[in-house]
Every structure is written in C-alpha cells, then in structure tokens.
Amino acid sequence: MQITFKKRGSTLTALLEGELDQHCASELRSAIDTAVRSEGNIEILLLDLGRVSFMDSSGIGVILGRYKLMRKLGGELAIANAQPQVEKLLKLSGVYALLDAKRREKASE
C-alpha cells in the first residue's frame, strides 16, 4: 500500500494505492495520523480510494478510526472515488450512512 498526501487549504487528501488489509492497516493508520497532526488545522481529511484495488473490513477499521480522530479534532472525514468492490463494503458496513448522518447533523446546526 502506498500513500501520498496533498494539502490544499484546510483539506488534507490522502491518496491510497494498492491493497488495504490488516497487514498494512497499522502502518497506514499511523502515517495518516502523523500527517493530520503535524499539518495542523486540518478541517477535512479526504481519503481518496480511487487506486485501492482491494479492501476488507480491516480497511473499515482504519476508516472508522480516522473518522473518530477527525471528530475529536473538530474536523470531518470524507471518502472519494471508491471502486465497486470497496463501495459494496462501505455500504454494507454503514460507513456511508455514518458520514451522511454527520453531514446532516452539520447542515442542521
């Protein structure tokens, strides 16, 4: 798994590439957390999954953990460009529902 970071304003994009399973989960987790904390003032963490060719529920764990981190920091997590297999998993595990609920919560504030 490869990871590239891009920062634009207060949005930090993490472009993930390769297969996301338990083997690379902890490395990925600490790379993202280090980037978020060291950049500072990140309001949106965008996980670009366009080049993730495989993901299992270990990836869901990584996403949920980053969602909690961003909430703790007062920011938001967003997901983009998931491939069909990854999309199916995100829907099944309720990740989209969670992110949408957060968006609705924000809109009603």
Next chain:
Amino acid sequence: MIKLEFLSLSKNESFARAAAAAFIAPLDPTIEELADVRTAVSEAVTNAVIHGYRNGLGNVMMELTLKGRLFTVRVEDKGCGIEDIELAMKPFYTTGNRSERSGMGFAVMAAFMDKLKVESKLGSGTTVIMEKLIAKPLESEQNE
C-alpha cells in the same frame, strides 16, 4: 481439491485470497464474484491470524473445493477458539481495539458468500466454512 497450509502472518492474507481467486478462475466468474470470494477469504484468514492466534504464530489450513460450480472454502486454525460464536458473529462486535477494528469480519463473510458456518472450541481452534455458487456465464457472454 487443494489444501494449503501457511503461517499465521498477516502478509499471508494476500497470498490466501490470491490463491482462492486463482482456484475459481477457470469457472470464469464475474468481477463481483471474484471480489466477493477474495474479500471473504481475507476476512477468514485475518480472523485466524489476529483472533485465533492473537498475532502469535501458528498454522492456518485452507482447503478449496469445487463441486460443479459450487465453491467451498474451509479456513481452519488451532488457536484459542471462540467462547460465544453467536456474539462473535454480531456486526460491530469485536474483542479487539474498538476504535480501530470494525467488528465486521463475519458480517462481510455472510454477506459476500452464500453460506457461512463457524465451528469453534475454546482452546482448540476455529473452522470457518463458506460456500458460493459461481453463476454460469450467459451464452451471449461466452460467445464474445
């Protein structure tokens, strides 16, 4: 039938799912069927590695069978076993770090395969058996 035995190392998860994908490839599965099988096998092997052997070392046995177009995969570990299978299979339940583990492993296996059976004995290990019928390609697709 093919039998594989490998060490419970997380790097072997990708080997296991690639082997299962290669095993069903002659049936000309759809991209979705292939992805479903890879994902379910990855979940079962990950469970053996992190829960069965609790990240310690042991052997994971994987058996792949085809009866016509019915694919069966059996993933077995000789690890610590599951105390309460029903509870372990509940979505979002995890014995691991709650903030970093989704607790979705069994739910994914059940959703992506046609049948899921879990046998476990505390202190002796766990066996996961999954089945999936690989649909016959349509004639129009075969002629392409």
